[in-house]
């Protein structure tokens with residue numbers, strides 16, 4: 001873009017019509033845009049928290065994609081989607097970007113409802129190539145000639161589904177381009193043989209250097225050099241690209257892709273050139289791009305793992321507001337490391353979430369029994385079953401939402417075999433700002449349908465430690481301990497912690513005043529129910545409490561004890577599960593009084609954890625309100 005005098009114009013994002021104007025920018029102007037985007041990313045995420053390092057690394061790549069493709073007609077699909085912030089800024093959402101990850105604000109992941117440029121929802125890893133295959137196939141059926149571009153990181157490439165997608169895409173003849181964004185990092189250092197392989201490709205002569213060197217040499221040959229160089233440059237011949245753009249065939253070629261790269265993912269000219277070339281084929285192309293995670297913000301460049309997903313932080317010092325030291329994950333990780341000190345059978349397994357799940361303590365103390373298998377939850381479950389079949393006690397620590405991937409492995413490889421595998425199900429319940437794709441609301445309904453499974457849901461740190469020991473030493477098949485994101489802020493009476501269940505009955509001197517209401521709950525929100533009970537009792541709405549710790553299977557004796565109540569209300573931080581089973585068991589025993597349940601339904605949108613719980617009706621205030629209403633209905637009828 002130039003001024004009237006022909007000189008290149010100083011560019012600011014607010015003056016551009018996005019994303020179209022990006023195509024007309026000169027390289028120096030592109031760099032200015034990247035600089036501005038980075039400032040927006042850093043200042044916004046410092047206030048909202050979010051995925052900083054991945055986004056800083058993908059700024060030039062995103063800009064180049066929008067220069068070389070016509071979004072939304074060409075479909076750009078972001079794997080995981082955590083690196084799509086620049087895409088959002090460059091597709092008309094800069095003004096709202098300060099609301100990132102807030103209630104009703106811009107989502108931290110692609111959301112088609114938010115913009116026509118967000119082609120498909122993501123949040124879980126390794127899905128982009130499959131989505132792209134489907135879209136490319138659909139566009140072909142519709143007679144459209146547009147491109148489909150899947151952008152996938154080297155971490156996400158450790159997930160099996162990526163290969164199912166490559167396998168399917170590589171044999172077809174579509175306008176499908178896979179951009180492999182390799183920064184040698186998953187959340188922590190990337191693992192496995194693919195990581196090694198990609199690093200080995202990094203060492204090869206670079207695409208652009210090779211091409212430019214050949215052109216330069218040819219141009220210097222008198223008479224014939226220039227026309228030959230021009231001819232080569234304009235040719236669409238695959239063998240020319242083989243000659244000029246890379247020096248070897250790769251596993252991706254063997255899978256039916258044209259492999260181009262590796263190319264410097266921060267060099268906009270190089271990116272323009274390689275994307276232009278990629279578009280010239282009518283067959284699947286894989287463009288290998290090297291980037292630096294955290295690029296442009298020193299604390300993130302130095303420590304990309306910590307800045308992968310970060311809470312609010314101070315821009316000057318880089319210090320995060322929330323310490324991960326005080327959390328359920330850290331308590332779990334430290335306890336497990338300690339137990340493993342005296343028991344050499346205990347192994348720890350993670351699917352690329354060493355820090356998130358608190359397993360860094362185990363890793364540093366028992367390196368030989370620590371296994372990071374990459375973003376491969378299905379494999380992690382079956383791998384753990386294999387370890388267990390040889391007499392080890394594997395503990396797979398995994399976020400609730402990601403365990404969803406491994407339903408078949410739970411049934412087919414762990415449950416039927418009858419092996420003893422322990423699961424630390426982290427981020428169980430609402431997680432807040434990451435929104436629908438990350439809320440841990442389905443582990444309970446999923447796990448209760450897996451035979452030979454016991455589930456514990458501790459309500460405080462001390463219970464978490466006890467439950468973990470119980471699961472390791474007293475259970476025999478699948479033993480699950482589920483706990484929430486964040487730290488323990490509970491106030492309930494912890495003098496008699498019980499690993500099964502606890503009835504707390506009102507001690508009422510006046511016999512005529514009996515509690516006819518039973519409130520039941522478990523996990524983090526038991527504390528909310530506990531607080532609500534004292535408010536209600538003070539209001540003369542007398543409620544007894546039933547706290548579950550081993551939440552499944554539900555013992556008959558507690559159903560027996562519950563039958564005497566007029567009104568039973570179950571509060572559950574999950575999309576159903578135990579409350580449904582409890583209701584069924586009551587019915588079977590002939591319970592004819594009132595039974596109701598408050599739990600999540602459908603998908604919970606992004607907001608703070610407190611707001612999410614409030615919207616479901618699981619905060620103390622909402623519980624009080626609900627019980628009052630139920631009590632009033634009864635009195636009125």
Ligand SMILES: Cc1ncc(C[n+]2csc(CCOP(=O)(O)OP(=O)(O)O)c2C)c(N)n1
Nearest residue numbers: 054123124125153154155156185186187352
């Ligand atoms: C199935 C699944 N498991 C775990 C995660 C958590 N997770 C989010 S991003 C990420 C690392 C992705 O690495 P990469 O694809 O290389 O992207 P980068 O952040 O390095 O750019 C992980 C493990 C996830 N989103 N989905």
